[in-house]
Amino acid sequence: ETGVTQSPTHLIKTRGQQVTLRCSSQSGHNTVSWYQQALGQGPQFIFQYYREEENGRGNFPPRFSGLQFPNYSSELNVNALELDDSALYLCASSFVQGISEQYFGPGTRLTVT
């Protein structure tokens, strides 16, 4: 069984640009969550998708948006990038909505200059 994969590994963008990060869930998982991990900090919950619908959101502005596709892969889109958006973005998938173990991908390191 394949694990959670994310692409790209690293990304450099300029302030004001838009970025799309991708995540492929572990086989059989129908729930995906996205987290932002700033340098030296713990991950912070951005939002969760269950069966292609947003199902909970953390304290992030609307310029952070997402999609989940029928094959349970997912995208995180960030518009109007700011310097503080520089972080490691982690995707985590789980089997069902609710409290089942979340499996994390290796993350995408985004640098905004």
Next chain:
Amino acid sequence: AQSVTQLDSQVPVFEEAPVELRCNYSSSVSVYLFWYVQYPNQGLQLLLKYLSGSTLVKGINGFEAEFNKSQTSFHLRKPSVHISDTAEYFCAVSPLRTGANNLFFGTGTRLTVIP
């Protein structure tokens, strides 16, 4: 609201010595509790979790943790550490409710095992 406090940002320890990484949490509702490990340039891996039942939880790689409800703590322990245990450790909670059970993480403890 939930919050997690990891009391030590860095813990150096000699190889084969015991270690305890401390975690306290605050929540207005009941929570599940987790410890994750993050190796350099990797994502997070679940070490152990407390959902219910016995307050002493055993995880992978010889780690264990004890849930103390009265002290709202969930400290992680290992009786003898190895060089390979050098990593960042995160304590996390998730509220018991239907819907989006997201994880609230502490700021992490960097464990460095000294040869």
